[in-house]
Amino acid sequence: MSIHREAVDVTKLPHTFNEPVELGIIGGTGLYHLESLTPVARLTISTPWGAPSSSITISKTETGFNVAFLARHGVHHDTLPSEVPSIANIAALKSIGVKAIIAFSAVGSLQQDIKPRDFVIPNQIIDRTKGIRRSTFFEKGFVAHAGFGDPFDPKLSKIISKFGGVLEGENVKLHSKELDGKDLTVICMEGPTFSTRAESKLYQSWGGSVINMSVLPEAKLAREAEISYQMICMSTDYDAWREDEEPVTVETVVSNLKANSSNANKIAIEIIKSLEIAIKNGEIGNDLKGSIKYSVSTAPKGVKRELLEKMHYLFPGYWPLE
Ligand SMILES: CSC[C@H]1O[C@H](OP(=O)(O)O)[C@H](O)[C@@H]1O
Numbered sequence: 398m399s400i401h402r403e404a405v406d407v408t409k410l411p412h413t414f415n416e417p418v419e420l421g422i423i424g425g426t427g428l429y430h431l432e433s434l435t436p437v438a439r440l441t442i443s444t445p446w447g448a449p450s451s452s453i454t455i456s457k458t459e460t461g462f463n464v465a466f467l468a469r470h471g472v473h474h475d476t477l478p479s480e481v482p483s484i485a486n487i488a489a490l491k492s493i494g495v496k497a498i499i500a501f502s503a504v505g506s507l508q509q510d511i512k513p514r515d516f517v518i519p520n521q522i523i524d525r526t527k528g529i530r531r532s533t534f535f536e537k538g539f540v541a542h543a544g545f546g547d548p549f550d551p552k553l554s555k556i557i558s559k560f561g562g563v564l565e566g567e568n569v570k571l572h573s574k575e576l577d578g579k580d581l582t583v584i585c586m587e588g589p590t591f592s593t594r595a596e597s598k599l600y601q602s603w604g605g606s607v608i609n610m611s612v613l614p615e616a617k618l619a620r621e622a623e624i625s626y627q628m629i630c631m632s633t634d635y636d637a638w639r640e641d642e643e644p645v646t647v648e649t650v651v652s653n654l655k656a657n658s659s660n661a662n663k664i665a666i667e668i669i670k671s672l673e674i675a676i677k678n679g680e681i682g683n684d685l686k687g688s689i690k691y692s693v694s695t696a697p698k699g700v701k702r703e704l705l706e707k708m709h710y711l712f713p714g715y716w717p718l719e
């Protein structure tokens with residue numbers, strides 16, 4: 398895989414791609430494409446749940462592994478965190494064959510030892526969104542309940558944890574449950590306004606490690622779609638809990654984004670190489686297979702055809718259309 402992106406005019410890329418694409422990367426604030434990937438196609442996908450945040454670029458590694466990239470807030474970052482169409486993003490990735498997603502996110506740190514520019518692989522989530530984001534593929538007439546006790550794939554976390562050494566910068570560290578020996582919890586707030594100092598301290602008292610506005614409903618929808626999912630959090634600030642410091646502003650976030658996105662590109666190269674092998678040999682991407690088939694409460698006979706057709710988009714063959 399070449400390290401630097403070749404000059405590709407993405408507008409001239411083919412709009413179709415007929416091979417399965419098993420790995421998806423979602424880029425967040427400050428990460429609108431991956432330098433290490435040379436795109437070979439750009440797909441505009443329409444799903445039964447609407448259009449994704451952006452077109453999906455497909456790249457092929459030198460060894461022929463296909464990787465999809467999607468910009469969470471759009472390539473011009475014009476989508477608010479509460480309005481990210483996560484349901485369409487996950488459905489679109491599922492429709493092209495994605496079995497595992499690595500999602501990048503800019504986060505605030507709630508702990509002294511997680512410094513701005515450190516990377517964090519969380520293993521838990523606390524939901525502080527306000528119920529205004531659609532967080533399930535299911536709806537009236539077709540009820541199912543996915544398990545979410547461990548919201549991320551520990552196998553993905555283990556693989557990513559091996560690559561902390563590629564991160565550049567003075568004392569920049571990668572934190573994960575494997576490396577730090579403790580839970581790492583991401584708080585997901587609604588936004589777009591940042592937290593008050595009181596909220597920031599409350600989240601600390603709950604054991605929060607980092608805070609963002611994006612992990613939900615993305616992680617829940619990936620779980621329902623039976624896709625292995627791990628977020629890589631890139632710390633940009635100390636949120637608002639430090640009395641001796643000004644609370645977070647976008648200026649602080651942006652000042653750390655450049656270093657973070659350079660490190661995101663470095664770690665992504667290693668992760669893609671590793672996941673190419675792990676996905677090809679079946680070690681990653683199959684653990685959730687079939688889980689939704691057995692999580693449905695509604696008798697399939699009572700489900701309207703229109704709903705079954707939508708589900709068929711995600712899970713062809715799970716429930717017969719007749
Ligand atoms: C610009 S700071 C707040 C913004 O940054 C994070 O975005 P992402 O997770 O997509 O990197 C955070 O979740 C907020 O949406």
Ligand SMILES: Nc1ncnc2[nH]cnc12
Pocket residue numbers: 503504505506586591592608609610633634635636637645650
């Ligand atoms: N302090 C913070 N709160 C929420 N989202 C963030 N993204 C980056 N920093 C953040």
